[in-house]
Amino acid sequence: MKEQLEEGPAGGGAALTEEQQPVAILCRDAGHATTLSEALRRRGMRSRRYVNARVMVNAARQTAPGAIVAEQALMRDAVTEACIQSVQETSGAPLLLLTDDTGGPPPDSAAALLDRAADADSVAQQLQAVLFDQGWRRHLDEALRQDRFHLAYQPIHGIDGTATGLHEVLVRMLDPGGRTLLPDTFLPAAARLGRRRQIDRWVIINALDVLAGWDGASKPTLFIKLFPETACTSAFPTWLGRQIRQRALDQSRLVFQLPYPDVSADPAAFRPLGAILHREGCGLALEHYAPEDPAATHWPFPISHVKLASSLTRSLAEDRTRQRHVQAVVSHLHRLDIRVIATRVQDPDVMTGLWHAGVDYVQGYFLQPPDHRLQHPDDQEPAAP
Numbered sequence: 001m002k003e004q005l006e007e008g009p010a011g012g013g014a015a016l017t018e019e020q021q022p023v024a025i026l027c028r029d030a031g032h033a034t035t036l037s038e039a040l041r042r043r044g045m046r047s048r049r050y051v052n053a054r055v056m057v058n059a060a061r062q063t064a065p066g067a068i069v070a071e072q073a074l075m076r077d078a079v080t081e082a083c084i085q086s087v088q089e090t091s092g093a094p095l096l097l098l099t100d101d102t103g104g105p106p107p108d109s110a111a112a113l114l115d116r117a118a119d120a121d122s123v124a125q126q127l128q129a130v131l132f133d134q135g136w137r138r139h140l141d142e143a144l145r146q147d148r149f150h151l152a153y154q155p156i157h158g159i160d161g162t163a164t165g166l167h168e169v170l171v172r173m174l175d176p177g178g179r180t181l182l183p184d185t186f187l188p189a190a191a192r193l194g195r196r197r198q199i200d201r202w203v204i205i206n207a208l209d210v211l212a213g214w215d216g217a218s219k220p221t222l223f224i225k226l227f228p229e230t231a232c233t234s235a236f237p238t239w240l241g242r243q244i245r246q247r248a249l250d251q252s253r254l255v256f257q258l259p260y261p262d263v264s265a266d267p268a269a270f271r272p273l274g275a276i277l278h279r280e281g282c283g284l285a286l287e288h289y290a291p292e293d294p295a296a297t298h299w300p301f302p303i304s305h306v307k308l309a310s311s312l313t314r315s316l317a318e319d320r321t322r323q324r325h326v327q328a329v330v331s332h333l334h335r336l337d338i339r340v341i342a343t344r345v346q347d348p349d350v351m352t353g354l355w356h357a358g359v360d361y362v363q364g365y366f367l368q369p370p371d372h373r374l375q376h377p378d379d380q381e382p383a384a385p
Contacts, residue, residue: 136186136189136190136193137189137195139189140186140193144199144202148174148175149171149173149199149202149206151171151172151206151207151372152170152370152372153168153374154167154168154363154369155167155363155368157361157362158361159359159360159361161351161362161367165220167221167223168223168225168363169207169224169225171199171203172372173185196229197227197230197233204224207222207224208243208244208254209247211247211249211254220374221252221253222255223255224254224255224256224257225256225257225287226256226257226258228262231269231273232269232273234272236273237275238276240273241279241280244280245280251280252281254282255305256273256277256282256284257285257307258270258273258285258286260287260289260291261288263299263300267299270301271300274300274302278301283304284301284303284305285306286305286306286307287309289306289307289309289312289329290308290309291329294329297336303336304339305338305341306338306339306341307341307342307343308329310344312325313345313353313354316353316357317350317353330357330359331358340361341359341360342354342361343362343363343364344363345362345367346364347366
Protein backbone atom coordinates (compact mmCIF):
# COMPACT_ATOMS: atom_id res chain seq x y z
CA MET A 1 0.00 0.00 0.00
CA LYS A 2 2.78 2.44 0.88
CA GLU A 3 4.52 1.92 -2.47
CA GLN A 4 1.29 2.41 -4.38
CA LEU A 5 0.48 5.65 -2.58
CA GLU A 6 3.96 6.94 -3.46
CA GLU A 7 3.52 9.94 -1.19
CA GLY A 8 3.55 8.25 2.19
CA PRO A 9 3.59 10.81 5.04
CA ALA A 10 5.97 10.82 7.95
CA GLY A 11 5.34 11.47 11.61
CA GLY A 12 3.62 9.86 14.54
CA GLY A 13 2.06 10.45 17.91
CA ALA A 14 -1.46 10.95 19.15
CA ALA A 15 -3.79 13.55 17.70
CA LEU A 16 -5.74 16.16 19.62
CA THR A 17 -9.37 15.21 19.94
CA GLU A 18 -12.31 17.05 21.42
CA GLU A 19 -11.87 14.98 24.56
CA GLN A 20 -8.15 15.81 24.79
CA GLN A 21 -7.86 19.55 24.28
CA PRO A 22 -4.53 20.88 25.58
CA VAL A 23 -4.28 22.24 29.09
CA ALA A 24 -2.22 25.44 29.23
CA ILE A 25 -0.24 26.29 32.37
CA LEU A 26 1.05 29.85 32.49
CA CYS A 27 4.40 29.93 34.28
CA ARG A 28 6.07 32.99 35.79
CA ASP A 29 9.48 32.33 34.26
CA ALA A 30 11.75 29.66 32.77
CA GLY A 31 12.80 28.36 36.19
CA HIS A 32 9.23 27.70 37.20
CA ALA A 33 8.54 25.98 33.86
CA THR A 34 11.55 23.69 34.35
CA THR A 35 10.47 22.78 37.90
CA LEU A 36 6.94 22.05 36.79
CA SER A 37 8.06 20.06 33.75
CA GLU A 38 10.25 17.81 35.91
CA ALA A 39 7.43 17.31 38.41
CA LEU A 40 5.05 16.37 35.63
CA ARG A 41 7.58 13.99 34.09
CA ARG A 42 8.02 12.16 37.41
CA ARG A 43 4.26 11.59 37.42
CA GLY A 44 4.28 10.23 33.86
CA MET A 45 2.66 13.32 32.33
CA ARG A 46 3.90 14.74 29.05
CA SER A 47 4.27 18.45 28.46
CA ARG A 48 5.53 20.91 25.87
CA ARG A 49 7.46 24.05 26.61
CA TYR A 50 6.61 27.35 24.93
CA VAL A 51 8.13 30.74 25.64
CA ASN A 52 6.97 34.35 25.47
CA ALA A 53 3.87 34.85 27.55
CA ARG A 54 3.26 38.01 25.54
CA VAL A 55 2.10 35.75 22.72
CA MET A 56 0.96 32.77 24.69
CA VAL A 57 -1.44 34.02 27.35
CA ASN A 58 -4.31 34.59 24.96
CA ALA A 59 -3.50 31.33 23.21
CA ALA A 60 -3.85 29.59 26.55
CA ARG A 61 -7.19 31.21 27.22
CA GLN A 62 -8.55 30.47 23.74
CA THR A 63 -7.08 27.01 23.15
CA ALA A 64 -7.38 25.34 26.52
CA PRO A 65 -10.65 25.08 28.42
CA GLY A 66 -8.62 23.94 31.45
CA ALA A 67 -6.18 26.86 31.42
CA ILE A 68 -4.90 27.85 34.83
CA VAL A 69 -5.46 31.51 35.62
CA ALA A 70 -2.57 33.93 35.74
CA GLU A 71 -3.03 34.62 39.45
CA GLN A 72 -2.09 31.02 40.24
CA ALA A 73 0.83 31.09 37.85
CA LEU A 74 2.37 34.05 39.66
CA MET A 75 2.72 32.00 42.85
CA ARG A 76 5.81 30.03 41.95
CA ASP A 77 6.08 27.77 44.98
CA ALA A 78 2.42 26.97 45.40
CA VAL A 79 1.49 26.57 41.77
CA THR A 80 3.38 23.36 40.98
CA GLU A 81 1.21 21.09 43.11
CA ALA A 82 -1.90 23.08 42.26
CA CYS A 83 -1.19 22.70 38.54
CA ILE A 84 -0.56 18.99 38.82
CA GLN A 85 -3.70 18.45 40.88
CA SER A 86 -5.80 20.39 38.36
CA VAL A 87 -4.69 18.29 35.39
CA GLN A 88 -5.13 14.84 36.94
CA GLU A 89 -8.43 14.40 35.07
CA THR A 90 -7.25 15.43 31.60
CA SER A 91 -6.93 11.79 30.43
CA GLY A 92 -3.55 12.26 28.82
CA ALA A 93 -4.23 15.65 27.23
CA PRO A 94 -1.03 17.49 26.27
CA LEU A 95 0.17 20.16 28.70
CA LEU A 96 1.51 23.46 27.37
CA LEU A 97 3.96 25.22 29.72
CA LEU A 98 3.89 28.91 28.85
CA THR A 99 6.66 31.20 30.10
CA ASP A 100 7.61 34.85 29.69
CA ASP A 101 11.10 34.94 28.21
CA THR A 102 10.80 38.33 26.54
CA GLY A 103 13.71 39.78 28.45
CA GLY A 104 11.63 42.46 30.10
CA PRO A 105 10.95 42.77 33.85
CA PRO A 106 8.63 40.11 35.22
CA PRO A 107 5.06 41.24 35.75
CA ASP A 108 4.15 41.99 39.33
CA SER A 109 0.49 41.04 38.94
CA ALA A 110 -1.77 38.89 36.92
CA ALA A 111 -3.29 41.98 35.33
CA ALA A 112 0.14 43.13 34.17
CA LEU A 113 0.82 39.75 32.62
CA LEU A 114 -2.51 39.76 30.79
CA ASP A 115 -1.87 43.31 29.62
CA ARG A 116 1.28 42.10 27.88
CA ALA A 117 -0.85 39.70 25.89
CA ALA A 118 -3.58 42.19 25.01
CA ASP A 119 -2.05 42.94 21.60
CA ALA A 120 -1.36 39.30 20.75
CA ASP A 121 -4.83 38.19 19.65
CA SER A 122 -3.96 37.65 15.99
CA VAL A 123 -0.74 35.81 16.84
CA ALA A 124 -2.54 33.71 19.41
CA GLN A 125 -5.21 32.72 16.91
CA GLN A 126 -2.51 31.67 14.46
CA LEU A 127 -0.83 29.65 17.18
CA GLN A 128 -4.13 28.05 18.08
CA ALA A 129 -4.54 26.92 14.47
CA VAL A 130 -0.96 25.63 14.40
CA LEU A 131 -1.47 23.59 17.58
CA PHE A 132 -4.75 22.22 16.21
CA ASP A 133 -3.16 21.25 12.90
CA GLN A 134 -0.19 19.63 14.62
CA GLY A 135 -2.67 17.20 16.10
CA TRP A 136 -4.47 16.68 12.81
CA ARG A 137 -1.19 16.12 10.95
CA ARG A 138 -0.35 13.21 13.26
CA HIS A 139 -3.93 11.97 13.14
CA LEU A 140 -4.08 11.92 9.32
CA ASP A 141 -0.59 10.48 8.87
CA GLU A 142 -1.31 7.65 11.30
CA ALA A 143 -4.63 6.91 9.60
CA LEU A 144 -2.91 6.70 6.20
CA ARG A 145 -0.10 4.56 7.58
CA GLN A 146 -2.41 2.25 9.53
CA ASP A 147 -5.07 1.99 6.81
CA ARG A 148 -7.72 3.59 9.03
CA PHE A 149 -9.93 4.76 6.20
CA HIS A 150 -12.87 2.97 4.66
CA LEU A 151 -15.16 3.50 1.71
CA ALA A 152 -18.86 4.28 1.67
CA TYR A 153 -21.17 4.33 -1.33
CA GLN A 154 -24.17 6.51 -2.14
CA PRO A 155 -26.47 5.24 -4.91
CA ILE A 156 -27.40 7.48 -7.83
CA HIS A 157 -31.02 6.81 -8.80
CA GLY A 158 -32.95 7.32 -11.99
CA ILE A 159 -35.22 10.37 -12.07
CA ASP A 160 -38.13 8.03 -11.38
CA GLY A 161 -36.39 6.74 -8.24
CA THR A 162 -35.32 3.39 -9.68
CA ALA A 163 -31.93 1.88 -8.86
CA THR A 164 -29.31 2.16 -11.59
CA GLY A 165 -26.13 0.51 -10.30
CA LEU A 166 -24.38 3.91 -10.21
CA HIS A 167 -22.67 4.81 -6.93
CA GLU A 168 -20.55 7.71 -5.72
CA VAL A 169 -17.55 6.57 -3.72
CA LEU A 170 -17.14 8.40 -0.40
CA VAL A 171 -14.43 8.14 2.24
CA ARG A 172 -14.62 7.85 6.01
CA MET A 173 -11.83 7.89 8.58
CA LEU A 174 -11.56 5.98 11.84
CA ASP A 175 -10.06 7.74 14.83
CA PRO A 176 -7.71 5.79 17.16
CA GLY A 177 -10.72 4.68 19.20
CA GLY A 178 -12.47 3.21 16.17
CA ARG A 179 -15.09 5.93 15.82
CA THR A 180 -16.09 6.94 12.29
CA LEU A 181 -15.28 10.50 11.22
CA LEU A 182 -17.20 12.05 8.34
CA PRO A 183 -15.35 14.00 5.62
CA ASP A 184 -16.48 17.39 6.92
CA THR A 185 -14.52 16.58 10.08
CA PHE A 186 -11.12 15.68 8.60
CA LEU A 187 -10.97 16.96 5.02
CA PRO A 188 -10.61 20.67 5.92
CA ALA A 189 -7.49 19.83 7.94
CA ALA A 190 -6.29 17.52 5.15
CA ALA A 191 -6.60 20.42 2.71
CA ARG A 192 -4.60 22.78 4.94
CA LEU A 193 -1.91 20.16 5.53
CA GLY A 194 -1.56 18.92 1.95
CA ARG A 195 -2.90 15.43 2.68
CA ARG A 196 -5.81 15.32 0.24
CA ARG A 197 -3.61 13.85 -2.52
CA GLN A 198 -2.68 10.87 -0.34
CA ILE A 199 -6.33 10.38 0.61
CA ASP A 200 -7.34 10.53 -3.05
CA ARG A 201 -4.81 7.84 -3.91
CA TRP A 202 -6.00 5.65 -1.03
CA VAL A 203 -9.59 5.96 -2.27
CA ILE A 204 -8.61 5.19 -5.86
CA ILE A 205 -6.57 2.10 -5.00
CA ASN A 206 -9.29 0.65 -2.80
CA ALA A 207 -12.15 1.52 -5.15
CA LEU A 208 -10.33 -0.09 -8.09
CA ASP A 209 -9.71 -3.19 -5.99
CA VAL A 210 -13.42 -3.37 -5.10
CA LEU A 211 -14.45 -3.13 -8.74
CA ALA A 212 -11.80 -5.61 -9.92
CA GLY A 213 -12.86 -8.11 -7.25
CA TRP A 214 -16.60 -7.78 -7.84
CA ASP A 215 -18.11 -11.22 -8.31
CA GLY A 216 -21.74 -10.30 -8.86
CA ALA A 217 -23.52 -10.87 -12.14
CA SER A 218 -23.83 -7.13 -12.81
CA LYS A 219 -20.96 -4.76 -12.09
CA PRO A 220 -21.64 -1.37 -10.50
CA THR A 221 -20.37 1.92 -11.91
CA LEU A 222 -18.28 3.92 -9.46
CA PHE A 223 -17.99 7.71 -9.42
CA ILE A 224 -14.68 8.71 -7.79
CA LYS A 225 -14.09 12.30 -6.74
CA LEU A 226 -10.69 13.91 -7.35
CA PHE A 227 -9.42 17.06 -5.67
CA PRO A 228 -7.85 19.69 -7.95
CA GLU A 229 -4.38 19.34 -6.44
CA THR A 230 -4.51 15.62 -7.19
CA ALA A 231 -5.78 15.94 -10.74
CA CYS A 232 -3.25 18.64 -11.67
CA THR A 233 -0.14 16.95 -10.26
CA SER A 234 2.15 16.16 -13.18
CA ALA A 235 2.87 12.55 -12.16
CA PHE A 236 -0.72 11.67 -11.28
CA PRO A 237 -2.20 10.87 -14.74
CA THR A 238 0.54 8.33 -15.46
CA TRP A 239 0.15 6.82 -11.99
CA LEU A 240 -3.62 6.53 -12.40
CA GLY A 241 -3.35 4.97 -15.86
CA ARG A 242 -0.96 2.38 -14.47
CA GLN A 243 -3.29 1.55 -11.57
CA ILE A 244 -6.19 1.01 -13.97
CA ARG A 245 -4.20 -1.19 -16.37
CA GLN A 246 -2.83 -3.34 -13.53
CA ARG A 247 -6.33 -4.60 -12.69
CA ALA A 248 -8.72 -6.73 -14.68
CA LEU A 249 -11.73 -4.46 -14.72
CA ASP A 250 -14.18 -2.82 -17.08
CA GLN A 251 -12.87 0.76 -17.35
CA SER A 252 -16.26 1.99 -18.57
CA ARG A 253 -17.47 1.30 -15.02
CA LEU A 254 -15.21 4.08 -13.70
CA VAL A 255 -16.21 7.74 -13.74
CA PHE A 256 -13.86 10.32 -12.24
CA GLN A 257 -15.38 13.54 -10.89
CA LEU A 258 -13.66 16.90 -11.26
CA PRO A 259 -14.84 20.25 -9.85
CA TYR A 260 -16.30 22.38 -12.63
CA PRO A 261 -15.22 25.76 -11.16
CA ASP A 262 -11.57 24.64 -11.17
CA VAL A 263 -11.73 23.05 -14.63
CA SER A 264 -13.36 26.12 -16.17
CA ALA A 265 -10.83 28.43 -14.48
CA ASP A 266 -7.77 26.55 -15.79
CA PRO A 267 -8.70 23.95 -18.43
CA ALA A 268 -5.07 23.34 -19.47
CA ALA A 269 -4.12 22.12 -16.00
CA PHE A 270 -6.62 19.25 -16.25
CA ARG A 271 -5.94 18.33 -19.89
CA PRO A 272 -3.26 15.63 -19.24
CA LEU A 273 -5.54 13.75 -16.85
CA GLY A 274 -8.48 14.01 -19.25
CA ALA A 275 -6.38 12.58 -22.07
CA ILE A 276 -5.27 9.58 -19.98
CA LEU A 277 -8.78 8.77 -18.76
CA HIS A 278 -10.25 9.13 -22.24
CA ARG A 279 -7.59 6.77 -23.60
CA GLU A 280 -8.31 4.24 -20.83
CA GLY A 281 -12.03 4.32 -21.61
CA CYS A 282 -13.12 5.85 -18.29
CA GLY A 283 -15.90 8.38 -17.88
CA LEU A 284 -15.35 11.97 -16.74
CA ALA A 285 -17.87 13.96 -14.74
CA LEU A 286 -17.98 17.63 -13.79
CA GLU A 287 -19.50 18.37 -10.39
CA HIS A 288 -20.71 21.64 -8.85
CA TYR A 289 -21.91 22.60 -12.32
CA ALA A 290 -23.75 25.93 -12.33
CA PRO A 291 -22.88 27.94 -15.46
CA GLU A 292 -24.37 31.38 -15.97
CA ASP A 293 -24.49 30.62 -19.70
CA PRO A 294 -26.42 27.38 -20.37
CA ALA A 295 -24.33 26.80 -23.50
CA ALA A 296 -20.96 27.19 -21.73
CA THR A 297 -18.55 24.36 -22.56
CA HIS A 298 -15.09 25.17 -21.22
CA TRP A 299 -13.89 21.58 -21.23
CA PRO A 300 -10.50 20.35 -22.44
CA PHE A 301 -11.70 16.72 -22.77
CA PRO A 302 -14.88 14.71 -23.45
CA ILE A 303 -17.40 14.68 -20.59
CA SER A 304 -19.79 11.79 -19.90
CA HIS A 305 -21.73 13.17 -16.92
CA VAL A 306 -22.46 16.49 -15.25
CA LYS A 307 -23.55 16.90 -11.64
CA LEU A 308 -25.59 20.05 -11.18
CA ALA A 309 -24.65 22.22 -8.22
CA SER A 310 -27.23 22.11 -5.45
CA SER A 311 -27.46 25.92 -5.65
CA LEU A 312 -28.85 25.51 -9.17
CA THR A 313 -31.69 23.19 -8.15
CA ARG A 314 -32.56 24.63 -4.74
CA SER A 315 -36.16 25.95 -4.57
CA LEU A 316 -36.69 24.72 -8.10
CA ALA A 317 -40.38 24.00 -7.50
CA GLU A 318 -41.17 27.66 -6.67
CA ASP A 319 -38.72 29.57 -8.89
CA ARG A 320 -39.93 29.71 -12.52
CA THR A 321 -36.84 31.63 -13.69
CA ARG A 322 -34.58 28.99 -12.23
CA GLN A 323 -36.69 26.24 -13.78
CA ARG A 324 -36.20 27.74 -17.25
CA HIS A 325 -32.47 28.13 -16.67
CA VAL A 326 -32.06 24.51 -15.53
CA GLN A 327 -34.09 23.29 -18.50
CA ALA A 328 -31.81 25.24 -20.85
CA VAL A 329 -28.68 23.81 -19.18
CA VAL A 330 -29.96 20.24 -19.31
CA SER A 331 -31.13 20.55 -22.93
CA HIS A 332 -27.71 21.81 -24.02
CA LEU A 333 -25.94 18.97 -22.19
CA HIS A 334 -28.23 16.38 -23.75
CA ARG A 335 -27.40 17.71 -27.20
CA LEU A 336 -23.77 16.91 -26.33
CA ASP A 337 -24.79 13.37 -25.21
CA ILE A 338 -23.97 14.15 -21.57
CA ARG A 339 -26.03 12.60 -18.78
CA VAL A 340 -27.19 15.00 -16.02
CA ILE A 341 -27.31 14.25 -12.29
CA ALA A 342 -28.96 16.41 -9.63
CA THR A 343 -27.22 16.11 -6.26
CA ARG A 344 -28.21 16.69 -2.64
CA VAL A 345 -31.87 16.12 -3.37
CA GLN A 346 -33.64 16.44 -0.03
CA ASP A 347 -37.18 17.42 -0.99
CA PRO A 348 -39.80 15.40 -2.91
CA ASP A 349 -41.17 18.64 -4.40
CA VAL A 350 -37.82 19.23 -6.13
CA MET A 351 -38.13 15.87 -7.90
CA THR A 352 -41.05 17.13 -9.97
CA GLY A 353 -39.09 20.16 -11.12
CA LEU A 354 -36.07 18.02 -11.97
CA TRP A 355 -38.25 15.64 -13.98
CA HIS A 356 -39.73 18.52 -15.98
CA ALA A 357 -36.21 19.88 -16.57
CA GLY A 358 -35.16 16.57 -18.12
CA VAL A 359 -32.59 15.55 -15.48
CA ASP A 360 -31.50 11.92 -15.91
CA TYR A 361 -30.42 10.94 -12.38
CA VAL A 362 -30.81 12.12 -8.78
CA GLN A 363 -28.71 11.62 -5.68
CA GLY A 364 -29.30 12.59 -2.06
CA TYR A 365 -30.18 11.51 1.45
CA PHE A 366 -33.89 11.84 0.63
CA LEU A 367 -33.48 8.92 -1.75
CA GLN A 368 -30.82 6.86 0.03
CA PRO A 369 -27.97 7.73 2.42
CA PRO A 370 -24.44 6.38 1.96
CA ASP A 371 -23.73 2.82 3.08
CA HIS A 372 -20.51 0.94 3.70
CA ARG A 373 -21.90 -1.94 1.64
CA LEU A 374 -21.83 -1.81 -2.14
CA GLN A 375 -24.72 -3.59 -3.80
CA HIS A 376 -25.86 -3.72 -7.40
CA PRO A 377 -29.68 -3.80 -7.65
CA ASP A 378 -29.59 -6.76 -10.05
CA ASP A 379 -27.69 -8.85 -7.48
CA GLN A 380 -29.87 -8.13 -4.45
CA GLU A 381 -32.04 -10.93 -3.13
CA PRO A 382 -35.79 -10.34 -3.54
CA ALA A 383 -37.63 -9.29 -0.42
CA ALA A 384 -39.50 -11.99 1.45
CA PRO A 385 -43.25 -12.03 0.76
